Amino acid sequence: MSERPFILLLSLILLAIGSLLVSLATGSVETNFRELAGILLGDDQGLAGRVVRELRWPRAAAAFVSGGLLSLAGGLMQVLLRNPLADPYVLGVSGGAATGALLSLLLGLGGLWLHGAAFGGALLSMLIVFGLAHGRGSWTVSRLLLTGIVIAAGWGAVISFLLAVSPAQDLRGMLFWLMGDLGYATLPRAGSIVLLGGVLLAVGMGRSLNILAHGELTAASLGIRVLPLRRLIYVAASLLTAAAVTIAGNVGFVGLVVPHMLRLQGVRDHRILLPAAVLLGGSLLLIADTLSRTVLAPRQLPVGILTALIGVPVFLYLLNRGRTQYGGSE
């Protein structure tokens, strides 16, 4: 019982390292593992070295970090909303980010502007939902969920409007962003810091999250100050999501299913579940991104397509195997 979490975390770390190496070695410029080892150890290796260092490494890091951010945010949202169907986007953070990103694409502003506009939109949406869900002091789950879903629907309309009025040559870039795309990703320095902070926070409040999953009354009677805790989870999950969509656009599916994949494996303690979700989600997105730039090479696909294509069968298999976890019979 006590060794199992460590075996799990260790195997997930190995999975992450493995996916990273494969991702760095794969692409249009052939790189075998010996060359890769040389490059990683600091040899120049000419063109291959530059490709790995300047193109593949930032993109791989961006994939891993955004996958980790989304999985962590998803796990937190599920506890916050006491709903297994919650994902990082359910409360509208991604809608705000998408609106910001699409506006900047429409104005022809790329790079830092795009990232800044996406992050700004996400924060704006988070503040609107936070403010409106308050009502007269009550901050119930259903009120928060309804407010978030309605705001998300509002963003959806704005996004459709922007798509409708955008010139045809911008649409492709916009759709890629909406599906999640790492083609423009840079080394995610800020995102890594947010992710690290998020993991530390999640492990620190992990036991409280375990208890919150048994209901607010139980949590309150065990000495947890429920309202501050829920606000903290909300802000943390929103910031993690904002950081993720800023890096990679609206990558779907990862944030919803990765926490459940682990729950189906019998991982239920959030002190283990959340860091494990970061490793698994990061690896999943990294593998998906590697495939998205290789299966139809030289053509690149939005990574969001691949996350779902890999994730759906894996998830269904686990769900079918672990039937008892979600209330089925023994």
Next chain:
Amino acid sequence: MARLQAQALTVRIGEVQVCRELDLQVREGESWCILGRNGTGKTTLLHTLAGLRTPAGGNIILNDRSLAAQPRRAVARQLGLLAQDHRDSFPASVMETALIGRHPFLGPLQWESHQDRRSARRALRAVDLQDFEQRNIATLSGGERRRLGIATLLTQDPGLLLLDEPTNHLDVHHQVHILELLQRKVKEAGKSVVMVMHDINLAARYCNRFLLLLGEGRTARGSAADVLTRELLEALYAHPLEAIAGPHGPVWLPGKATRPGGRSTP
């Protein structure tokens, strides 16, 4: 010594006046039962006594210090609450669920020790769930989940136990088993219990103090001899009752509903 003291406590919820200027002392070795009709605010009163609701007036003193002024974690080391129902949203094992009772005793980064596991295991044995440790709580029956809730409370092991209908969902054997367990905790370990019950007969058998919520803020309290009288109980439930001599004292049987507008029994 009074473990919990309510001084001039006034509790309201919406339009319902639960109690007005109520003075109550719950001492070591006392087990109180709160009786009342549906919707008179028994649960609200229990939550107020647990410090989870602010009363409309008056003070609550927990172990000689104001309840409201104590940090929630400190309160949770002194009193525990069994909620009326359980709202689990994610899978967890029986053992993990019992262990959450240790939360108020552990630092933020501290993990449950072998000692904590031992107390959880002891609590599970006490409620007859010793073979269920690794079971997922989603697969438990209503009665088993209820006993697990009680095991969590026993793992928390506070001096004052507040229980909202502890015998909900339990079969006759487990009702008696749990109430005897609580009675032992009160008699042998000097705990104090306050519970909400609907079964007057079980309450009379296992509790030694009674608080009747008569509606509109009126209350009556005291020993069985003081308050479990036909007159008061009939007023309490607005229903005729019959006392029959039983092996543990009078047994109360409900009569036919005869009052105008009341439903008649089939």
